[in-house]
Amino acid sequence: MKLLAGLLRLDAFLYFINLITAAQPFFGGGTDSYRRKVSLELNPDPSGSSNVSVLHVRAVGGNDTLHFLWSSLGVPTLLLVHTDSPETRVQIDWARLLSGNASGSLTVEPASAVQYSTAFLFSKIWEYSDGRNSADQSQAAVDSYFPPYSLEEFTWEDSNRTLNRSALTAQLCGRNQSQHSGRVCFQISAFESWGRDPAWPRLLHSSNSSQLRFVIEGVPPRSNRSRFALELLSIDSRDHEVREETRRSIDDEYTPSIFQVSRLVSVHANSSAPVLSYAQWKPVAYRTASPVFEDSTPCRHSPCTPLLQPPRLGLALAFFGGALDQGYRASAVNISFGVPGEPYYNATGYLSWSCLLGLGSPPEDSFSPLVLGIMAVGLGTPALLLLVGGACVCGQRLRRQQPGYAPIS
Numbered sequence: 438m439k440l441l442a443g444l445l446r447l448d449a450f451l452y453f454i455n456l457i458t459a460a461q462p463f464f465g466g467g468t469d470s471y472r473r474k475v476s477l478e479l480n481p482d483p484s485g486s487s488n489v490s491v492l493h494v495r496a497v498g499g500n501d502t503l504h505f506l507w508s509s510l511g512v513p514t515l516l517l518v519h520t521d522s523p524e525t526r527v528q529i530d531w532a533r534l535l536s537g538n539a540s541g542s543l544t545v546e547p548a549s550a551v552q553y554s555t556a557f558l559f560s561k562i563w564e565y566s567d568g569r570n571s572a573d574q575s576q577a578a579v580d581s582y583f584p585p586y587s588l589e590e591f592t593w594e595d596s597n598r599t600l601n602r603s604a605l606t607a608q609l610c611g612r613n614q615s616q617h618s619g620r621v622c623f624q625i626s627a628f629e630s631w632g633r634d635p636a637w638p639r640l641l642h643s644s645n646s647s648q649l650r651f652v653i654e655g656v657p658p659r660s661n662r663s664r665f666a667l668e669l670l671s672i673d674s675r676d677h678e679v680r681e682e683t684r685r686s687i688d689d690e691y692t693p694s695i696f697q698v699s700r701l702v703s704v705h706a707n708s709s710a711p712v713l714s715y716a717q718w719k720p721v722a723y724r725t726a727s728p729v730f731e732d733s734t735p736c737r738h739s740p741c742t743p744l745l746q747p748p749r750l751g752l753a754l755a756f757f758g759g760a761l762d763q764g765y766r767a768s769a770v771n772i773s774f775g776v777p778g779e780p781y782y783n784a785t786g787y788l789s790w791s792c793l794l795g796l797g798s799p800p801e802d803s804f805s806p807l808v809l810g811i812m813a814v815g816l817g818t819p820a821l822l823l824l825v826g827g828a829c830v831c832g833q834r835l836r837r838q839q840p841g842y843a844p845i846s
């Protein structure tokens with residue numbers, strides 16, 4: 438009897454899971470069937486005298502094209518351009534791009550088709566000695582900062598070898614000039630459709646986004662208590678507002694023990710109109726290249742702070758040109774890897790962190806089928822039992838009452 442009940446329960450559970458998986462798009466989030474035709478093209482410096490190249494991800498939809506442009510020029514920068522035609526092209530004036538003044542050397546044509554553009558710059562890596570390593574946060578907090586690594590001064594390797602046109606991935610690695618060991622890498626991935634990255638933190642992505650995985654590998658720490666932080670800059674029009682949001686999620690299935698999603702979103706000023714662009718990440722980094730659960734370490738981020746002037750650097754200067762100073766504003770956020778109580782960087786000498794950058798609204802996690810199934814079984818089974826129990830009791834009462842009825846004649 439018990440076995441039968443158990444089997445019934447399992448059956449009901451599987452049934453609920455199927456039902457819920459089928460119904461998931463109606464719960465919000467869920468899947469998005471929008472697909473784009475995505476191509477990856479590496480444009481190397483034609484003179485061949487530098488390793489500078491511009492990686493161009495072209496994502497063509499029914500009516501529009503998204504251009505994601507990625508380069509180490511200046512500082513590693515991802516430029517996102519939304520155009521309302523499937524036929525827009527990117528033009529690069531290499532002579533000007535590599536001259537001291539890159540202003541206006543990268544254009545998207547026809548210019549009238551450009552609907553929106555924004556840039557994300559990875560400018561600095563901070564290293565600090567976390568002297569307060571104790572779970573007791575109230576203890577006098579002393580973080581002493583070392584001079585930061587400026588990614589502007591790094592030498593970057595040639596990305597050509599790392600390009601994978603079928604997987605839509607590429608990698609950019611560099612090191613500080615004076616440094617003979619250790620490097621930082623950015624792995625970029627583009628996507629044709631909605632999905633989830635196979636590697637932790639298993640970020641959700643759509644065809645309107647690109648993912649960057651940031652890796653610090655073998656950089657010798659300047660203290661035994663060193664932790665690192667990455668400075669991320671966002672450049673957007675002055676008519677737009679960049680704000681930071683942290684959403685709670687109970688969906689723990691894909692990223693164990695992480696219950697939050699953080700993001701920077703750009704919206705029209707004074708309006709709750711749809712989101713224009715975003716950088717979205719889970720506040721977790723990993724201490725090994727193929728992590729197990731114990732290798733995850735939480736991240737924090739600073740409040741998003743406006744800068745006085747957007748930096749005149751790289752692809753941002755090349756695309757926004759002279760308008761950069763008047764028409765655009767920049768804001769910065771520091772993402773620091775590891776919190777007090779967690780092992781220091783010296784434990785493994787490795788850190789990886791992933792971030793999704795895209796146009797339009799960020800993909801949102803909905804409850805996973807597993808969580809919904811558990812909820813359904815947890816809440817549904819007692820309700821079902823009550824119902825069945827109630828029906829039985831009623832039935833029995835009716836049966837007992839029946840003989841009492843006197844035939845009406």
Ligand SMILES: *[C@@H]1O[C@H](CO)[C@@H](O)[C@H](O)[C@H]1NC(C)=O
Nearest residue numbers: 471498499500501521522523
């Ligand atoms: C193209 O855009 C028009 C109006 O902007 C819209 O009505 C139409 O559905 C779009 N087509 C596709 C394939 O997205």
Ligand SMILES: *[C@@H]1O[C@H](CO)[C@@H](O)[C@H](O)[C@H]1NC(C)=O
Nearest residue numbers: 533537538539540541758759
């Ligand atoms: C950079 O180039 C732009 C366009 O060619 C020009 O308008 C601007 O004056 C130049 N800036 C400097 C500092 O040379």
Ligand SMILES: *[C@@H]1O[C@H](CO)[C@@H](O)[C@H](O)[C@H]1NC(C)=O
Nearest residue numbers: 486487488592593594595596
């Ligand atoms: C270009 O990249 C190669 C490795 O890919 C590296 O050995 C070389 O130093 C780089 N050159 C420059 C000018 O950065």
Ligand SMILES: *[C@@H]1O[C@H](CO)[C@@H](O)[C@H](O)[C@H]1NC(C)=O
Nearest residue numbers: 481482595596597598599600
């Ligand atoms: C890039 O790599 C491919 C093969 O991996 C090679 O055929 C091509 O010549 C390389 N291009 C440059 C500019 O180095």
Ligand SMILES: *[C@@H]1O[C@H](CO)[C@@H](O)[C@H](O)[C@H]1NC(C)=O
Nearest residue numbers: 599600601602603604605606
């Ligand atoms: C490109 O990526 C695919 C899928 O990840 C892989 O099977 C293939 O070997 C990769 N190609 C190269 C040249 O690395």
Ligand SMILES: *[C@@H]1O[C@H](CO)[C@@H](O)[C@H](O)[C@H]1NC(C)=O
Nearest residue numbers: 584585586590613614615616
């Ligand atoms: C990076 O290299 C530059 C140039 O060699 C050097 O001046 C600077 O101190 C180095 N930065 C760090 C953080 O080691």
Ligand SMILES: *[C@@H]1O[C@H](CO)[C@@H](O)[C@H](O)[C@H]1NC(C)=O
Nearest residue numbers: 469471498643645797798800
């Ligand atoms: C991606 O962009 C297309 C076209 O603007 C839109 O129809 C689709 O809903 C977007 N997908 C997501 C997940 O935002």
Ligand SMILES: *[C@@H]1O[C@H](CO)[C@@H](O)[C@H](O)[C@H]1NC(C)=O
Nearest residue numbers: 657658659660661662663783
């Ligand atoms: C780090 O710790 C090791 C062993 O615990 C010690 O030998 C080394 O001197 C320390 N390094 C620094 C920079 O404190």
Ligand SMILES: *[C@@H]1O[C@H](CO)[C@@H](O)[C@H](O)[C@H]1NC(C)=O
Nearest residue numbers: 660661662781782783784785
């Ligand atoms: C890392 O630093 C800590 C704190 O100083 C020290 O106890 C530990 O031995 C170091 N670990 C390694 C692998 O050097």
Ligand SMILES: *[C@@H]1O[C@H](CO)[C@@H](O)[C@H](O)[C@H]1NC(C)=O
Nearest residue numbers: 675676677678705706707708
């Ligand atoms: C937004 O509101 C502020 C004050 O509430 C105002 O100064 C600013 O001009 C408004 N911006 C736009 C784009 O309407």
Ligand SMILES: *[C@@H]1O[C@H](CO)[C@@H](O)[C@H](O)[C@H]1NC(C)=O
Nearest residue numbers: 563582739740742769770771
């Ligand atoms: C990032 O951290 C550094 C070092 O503490 C600080 O100087 C800088 O202002 C921070 N930036 C932001 C946006 O908080």
